[in-house]
Amino acid sequence: MPDNMTGSVFGSEKYREKLDLISSDILKNVGISKGFIIWMGILFAALAACLYAYSLQLKIGLGVTGLRDVTSWGMYIANFVFFVATSLVGMLISCVLGLSGATWVKPISRIAEIIAVAFAAVAGLVIISDMGRPDRLPYVFLFGRVQSPILWDVSVVTTYFVLSLLLWLFPMIPDLAVAKGKLKGQPAVLSKAYELLSFRWIHNEEQYKIIGQGVRILLILIIPTAFAIHTVTSWLFAVTPRAGWDSTIFGPYFISGAFVSGTAAVIIAMYFFRNSYKLSKYLTDSHFDKIGKVFILVSILYIYFNINEFLVPGYKLKAADAIHLRELFTGEHAFLFWGVQLFGLVIPVLLMLFRSVRKPLPMLFISIIMLAAAWLKRYIIVVPPQAHPYLPVQNVPVEWVVYKPTLIESLVTLASILLVLIIVTLLSKLFPVIPIWELAEEEAKKELKET
Amino acid sequence: MAACPYSARMFHWREPVAASQDQGSEYNVELNVPQKKGTISKCLFSADRLRDGMLPYCVSACPNGVFYFGDENENAVTNGTTKETVNLKELLEQNGGYRLMAELGTKPRVYYLPPKNRIFEFKKGPDTEYKEIT
16 A cells, blocks of 8 residues: 555656556456366356255255254354455454555455455345245345344444445455456456446546555455454353353454454465466565465464363353363363364474575465364354253263264355355456555655665 | 253154144244244243233142242242232242252342151152153
């Protein structure tokens, strides 16, 4: 984002030159290609199968899932928390790091926004998959009560999605204006979309000034919204009096965890964009090194909150907490719990402390493992506390108590992941994934200063 | 569902078995019928009976007379079997009445009386463990 609007940069010959240079690099791989069609074909075919599973759930009822009266929140809610969490990275990269003046995030800020938009959009759909009566969704808005955390959640998730979408689109307007004449062999629809979305941009200095201010306002607005969405998501649990959820640090605990899963998602996206769209000139090893350091920082923060979340009640061992914690530490969920904490958090952080690990390929592996662990961590947060309600569960079939996700449920969950991949592919392949004008501005500024 | 610490609610995971008998009728809040797939139910203390000045179904049906029901404001509860009405406050005070998890602050208005004067030996039943029904 232009922090210093000197004005001279955008009018300079140097800037035009850089704009041409960078745009020809970036736009080479933008647009519909054979690989894109095959990849989208696979995704949509898989999505169709998953939607069939959802149609069964609609017809028969939520009984097709492993959910029952005792464990009434399962994979769907865990998945929802994971999606909201991952979407938070847009705020971390673009807003927190961007506003603090870290210029190295510029090439990856749009990637972070794509992740934010895709995950926030699908998070809203994921919650519908857990509804017994999805046809009553409008009632949330029509008859919603302000006392209800559900209403808070729906409001902030939609707000965050809209703001993230704006932050993705708004700074891209000049790029689209540059790109609209340079697309070759692409369907007319795409150039029409570019034409429409570039809003008659003419590279006027006044326009650059407005966009600079607009982006800045968005960046500032997104920070409290992002904090709100994940805090409210954590409150869905923390406002209930259940052991395992009844915690005052759930807000920051969730937000720090969100940074971990989001950073992992961005690194995975960076790796694949760099390879498939031939962007190693813009997404350099140094970027992986730097985001690796960010990853270490947010992970250590999350480890700190984990220690607080488990050690403090683990020391007191209040009766209900003790039952829950025993299940996690040594009981039924111990394997999952320790696996996630050690292999999905502690060991990767220790590995990333070595400079040689903060390279693209090792970072990709670490990020995939940590992202998977982040998903499982949400599962651990959501499911085990319900198996031991305050009142004893008596004389019911074991499958009413012990939650086991069914195939249908897993397929519906898979659908959400496929949808994210579809949105990420569309946004990254059909539009420039690296901010062209912002990099041109930066390089032009640098060179003008030297001369 | 997840928020109730008393596990006092149930969800219609599939089409409710008795849904067809009330089909087409307007939803009755007091009876919770017709039942619908994908919605939640909980005990309403037979609100329809209360409106007619009768005791809830479970209270009048219990052969052992373990349930008392009444209005806390009137300070009177009636046993469904013996039809005996007693002073609520006295009943609770004299028999060590208590509430479940009152410390959670949900202000429950279901009171329990601890067992006394047992006439047969007490066998320990299922306690905190759930049993598999085969």
